[in-house]
Amino acid sequence: MNETRSTCPYCGVGCGVIIESDGAQITGVRGDPEHPANFGRLCTKGSTLHLTASAAVTRQTRLLQPMRRAERGVAPEAVGWDTALDTAADKFAQVVREHGPNAVGFYVSGQLLTEDYYVFNKLAKGLIGTNNIDTNSRLCMSSAVAGYKKTLGADAPPACYDDLKHAECLFIAGSNTAWAHPILFRRIEDAKAANPAMKIVVADPRRTDTCEIADLHLAIQPGTDVMLFNGMLHLILWEGWTDARYIAAHTSGFEALKATVRDCTPDRVAQVCGISKDDLLQAARLFATSAATLSLYCQGLNQSSSGTAKNAALINLHLATAQIGRPGAGPFSLTGQPNAMGGREVGGLANLLSAHRDLANPQHRAEVAALWGVPSVPEKPGKTAVEMFQAAADGEIRALWIACTNPAQSMPDQATVRRALERCEFVVVQEAFSTTATCDFADLLLPATTWGEKNGTVTNSERCVSRVRPAVAAPGETRDDWAIAMDFARRLETRLARANTLFPYASAEAVWNEHRESTRGRDLDITGMSYAMLEAAPQQWPLREGETTGRARLYEDGVFATPDGRARFADVAYKPVAEAREARFPFSLNTGRLRDQWHGMSRTGTLGRLFGHAAEPTVQMHAQDMARRQLKEGDLVHVTSRRGSIVLPVAASAEVGMSQAFIAMHWGGEYLSGRSSTGEPLAGVNALTTPAFCPDSKQPELKHAAVKILKAELPWSLLAVAWLPRDASLDIREALRALMPSFPFASCVPFGTGGALEGSGPERTGILFRAAAYDAPSNDVLARIEGLLGLGGADTLRYADAKHGQRRAARLVRDGQDAHLEGFLLAGDTRAEAWIKTLLQDQLPAQAYGRQLLKPGAAAPAGVAARGKVICSCFGVTQTAIGEHLAAASGSEGDRLATLQGALKCGTNCGSCLPELKRMVRASAAPALAEQS
Numbered sequence: 001m002n003e004t005r006s007t008c009p010y011c012g013v014g015c016g017v018i019i020e021s022d023g024a025q026i027t028g029v030r031g032d033p034e035h036p037a038n039f040g041r042l043c044t045k046g047s048t049l050h051l052t053a054s055a056a057v058t059r060q061t062r063l064l065q066p067m068r069r070a071e072r073g074v075a076p077e078a079v080g081w082d083t084a085l086d087t088a089a090d091k092f093a094q095v096v097r098e099h100g101p102n103a104v105g106f107y108v109s110g111q112l113l114t115e116d117y118y119v120f121n122k123l124a125k126g127l128i129g130t131n132n133i134d135t136n137s138r139l140c141m142s143s144a145v146a147g148y149k150k151t152l153g154a155d156a157p158p159a160c161y162d163d164l165k166h167a168e169c170l171f172i173a174g175s176n177t178a179w180a181h182p183i184l185f186r187r188i189e190d191a192k193a194a195n196p197a198m199k200i201v202v203a204d205p206r207r208t209d210t211c212e213i214a215d216l217h218l219a220i221q222p223g224t225d226v227m228l229f230n231g232m233l234h235l236i237l238w239e240g241w242t243d244a245r246y247i248a249a250h251t252s253g254f255e256a257l258k259a260t261v262r263d264c265t266p267d268r269v270a271q272v273c274g275i276s277k278d279d280l281l282q283a284a285r286l287f288a289t290s291a292a293t294l295s296l297y298c299q300g301l302n303q304s305s306s307g308t309a310k311n312a313a314l315i316n317l318h319l320a321t322a323q324i325g326r327p328g329a330g331p332f333s334l335t336g337q338p339n340a341m342g343g344r345e346v347g348g349l350a351n352l353l354s355a356h357r358d359l360a361n362p363q364h365r366a367e368v369a370a371l372w373g374v375p376s377v378p379e380k381p382g383k384t385a386v387e388m389f390q391a392a393a394d395g396e397i398r399a400l401w402i403a404c405t406n407p408a409q410s411m412p413d414q415a416t417v418r419r420a421l422e423r424c425e426f427v428v429v430q431e432a433f434s435t436t437a438t439c440d441f442a443d444l445l446l447p448a449t450t451w452g453e454k455n456g457t458v459t460n461s462e463r464c465v466s467r468v469r470p471a472v473a474a475p476g477e478t479r480d481d482w483a484i485a486m487d488f489a490r491r492l493e494t495r496l497a498r499a500n501t502l503f504p505y506a507s508a509e510a511v512w513n514e515h516r517e518s519t520r521g522r523d524l525d526i527t528g529m530s531y532a533m534l535e536a537a538p539q540q541w542p543l544r545e546g547e548t549t550g551r552a553r554l555y556e557d558g559v560f561a562t563p564d565g566r567a568r569f570a571d572v573a574y575k576p577v578a579e580a581r582e583a584r585f586p587f588s589l590n591t592g593r594l595r596d597q598w599h600g601m602s603r604t605g606t607l608g609r610l611f612g613h614a615a616e617p618t619v620q621m622h623a624q625d626m627a628r629r630q631l632k633e634g635d636l637v638h639v640t641s642r643r644g645s646i647v648l649p650v651a652a653s654a655e656v657g658m659s660q661a662f663i664a665m666h667w668g669g670e671y672l673s674g675r676s677s678t679g680e681p682l683a684g685v686n687a688l689t690t691p692a693f694c695p696d697s698k699q700p701e702l703k704h705a706a707v708k709i710l711k712a713e714l715p716w717s718l719l720a721v722a723w724l725p726r727d728a729s730l731d732i733r734e735a736l737r738a739l740m741p742s743f744p745f746a747s748c749v750p751f752g753t754g755g756a757l758e759g760s761g762p763e764r765t766g767i768l769f770r771a772a773a774y775d776a777p778s779n780d781v782l783a784r785i786e787g788l789l790g791l792g793g794a795d796t797l798r799y800a801d802a803k804h805g806q807r808r809a810a811r812l813v814r815d816g817q818d819a820h821l822e823g824f825l826l827a828g829d830t831r832a833e834a835w836i837k838t839l840l841q842d843q844l845p846a847q848a849y850g851r852q853l854l855k856p857g858a859a860a861p862a863g864v865a866a867r868g869k870v871i872c873s874c875f876g877v878t879q880t881a882i883g884e885h886l887a888a889a890s891g892s893e894g895d896r897l898a899t900l901q902g903a904l905k906c907g908t909n910c911g912s913c914l915p916e917l918k919r920m921v922r923a924s925a926a927p928a929l930a931e932q933s
Helices: 046-052 055-061 081-099 114-128 142-151 161-165 182-194 209-213 225-239 244-250 254-261 266-273 277-289 307-320 340-345 362-372 385-393 414-423 437-441 481-495 508-518 531-536 623-628 729-737 779-788 833-841 847-854 879-887 893-904 914-932
Strands: 002-007 016-022 025-031 104-108 133-135 169-173 199-203 216-218 293-297 330-333 399-403 426-431 444-447 456-459 464-468 587-592 619-621 636-640 645-652 660-664 672-675 681-683 705-711 716-723 745-753 764-773 796-801 806-815 818-827 870-872
Touching: 002 464, 016 046, 025 046, 055 729, 081 104, 081 399, 081 426, 081 444, 081 481, 104 114, 104 385, 114 133, 114 340, 114 362, 114 456, 114 481, 114 508, 133 385, 142 307, 142 330, 161 182, 169 277, 182 209, 199 209, 199 277, 209 914, 216 277, 225 254, 225 266, 225 277, 225 307, 244 307, 266 277, 277 293, 277 307, 293 307, 307 330, 340 456, 362 508, 385 414, 414 437, 426 437, 426 481, 456 508, 464 531, 619 623, 623 645, 645 672, 645 681, 645 745, 716 779, 716 833, 729 745, 729 764, 729 779, 779 818, 796 847, 806 847, 818 833, 818 847, 870 879, 870 914, 879 893, 879 914, 893 914
Parallel strands: 104 133, 104 399, 169 199, 169 293, 199 216, 293 330, 399 426, 426 444, 587 660, 619 645
Antiparallel strands: 002 016, 016 025, 456 464, 587 705, 619 660, 636 645, 636 705, 672 681, 672 745, 716 764, 716 818, 745 764, 796 806, 806 818
């Protein structure tokens, strides 16, 4: 057994992991107790990383050799690397010669390593001569970049994780930290436990799990953050809570901002934001008068048509109150992806250059050109993410290279994105997984290495650079992303008659060393940060040559990264969301993360157990909105925006406010699909979202779209669920995915039992296929579904009533004296699904229920109750088990929680479920307290 220290590939916390491997197979993972980001802790996603790298998963999901399509619409065929890269170089060279360098584009990813990013950036800007390179970080962090630069002068988060221990007030805005950055949330819980006097304020339209720890929740209306922050500053000025000495000595522009916030009176703010004046005053007092205030913010501020203004308005509060540049104080942007920060550092965005240089600055362009040894770097800004796909849809961009990201799932306005991918003359997809939606549009597929196989660096939210190390050899014919880009670049150099000198790298470390040199004298100077130093421990930047450690906090001396050294107040005014709610579209649709899933789920979606907490796609609504529209839990609804419409089940949620709705960002066409009334395919939540973006950051407004929600009249329904062999389940899911467009609504997701830890219950893997239609489909379609799910054999009980569209299948397998349900299909009437799913998932004896299994709408037998969702993914503990235990528990909330954890172990490992457990403990105590009173 070998052990390799590396870094988790999920969120921006940047947790250290220790990978266990045996030969060519990763066999385990645990948190690195010496890594400063997590000190050994891992969340539900990180703790199951090794399972996503199993041999069975790799065989079914990985892209393991180059593939080329002879023409669109046909299956790709395997080719050698030379053929693949020669094809790409020929086509890109042709486009550049015939249409110019700006007719090509590169769309890359915050999940690439810094070395990968650097080579792609140099390839586009240095070799081809186009700034058409952008990244999916545009969708998550570009407003934070613009906000920092607008106010502090540089894209440099000034705080660090350790500041949580020193903060007296924690202000969390637009971030469900409990789910999006779980291990950082554990540190927040630790800080609150160590200092109960610390106050926590959460500003978020939804009452998420993060709000469970809050002393004050500001449930503002979507998009009103600037009005909230300006209203807080109005009160801070009125009450005399500003730090006049700091403002005079270290800032500029305050007078103009004062004039703007003068109109942001408590009455106006309360009306616009939908909060009380008392809560506004309490938030302003806590922020301004606490000994140290630390703000944490993420996509709620960034993914907005006013994203830069929101970031800047919050930073204004820190500058006005001198809450910056000291322990426990500062504006701290949390990066969404594992290396969004590294991509920013190398200039991997359409408007940036290496080492935080500005493309618009002639001196910066000259510095980069000199470093790279090219005559010049193009000055015209490139197409950003939304602009790039619009340009491809318009025929302006003719060749597109996509690396390590899935725009056919993650980009807003999917109709435009898919038109772009279909119209673009040549699409290259460089990817580790063959199952992403974008792969379906590729003319050329290039297999890349992924976590556990790669070598390089990433930078987390606190500017801490960590090593990523390979634990096993690259499988199949996969190659590192930087090496693929370099090999392509060398071939393109020849075809464009350029000197073969730009890409001399023999290793990832050689790329890193050139990147280091590009930072010399810059705000993020890492000239002292060698691979050798990083082998010993992660390091924060800046870390200059000759220094032995990086800097934890920035601006402690009050000198900022502006020409005059002064921070600049940003005079920003409130603007409403780009798409106003109105009579035709009365709901505000929000998107965000699930606790146990990551992005498009190409990795987490391979594990059935990670679907236990959120098993299927839903749209969440306020219960009163549902009642007003006569909607019941589980009813199918049309959710329609100005760009598209999708069908999915509705669920009541106490998290969302009136006239609001929420759909998780992860549900793309790989898991949720249907077709319009005219037969057009519809795919995922981003069929609805708007491409409107912030004018400064070009980040789209994924946090708001105006929608209408109407009941879907689809009377015929289907549910098919079965346990499957682990080494075939994902292949079967892909085959079922091909049948999803046969229905106006269909979803296909893995499911499973067992927890992430050994000894946490038996593990099984299966598939759940749900669909609805106006009428029953052909028997061929149903037979195909049954066959894929193993329901076609002699051990399957059957019932069919074609006249009424009813069909039943139940496969029973005998195990000793008992028979267990291994799979079932309910078509036409699915009312019995809850208890039949329980039979299947809990593997209860089912031999006595043969007739009931086949009877439409059969009531649940005695003793067979719905198990509820999985609350604790580590130990596979369900809602039902927790409820039963709490019903018999007594004592204080703390005692009840401790007893629960002692009995069921839930919440004792990664802690991701703790906020929900605490909420359940409180809810269970409420009836008893009411009875006592």
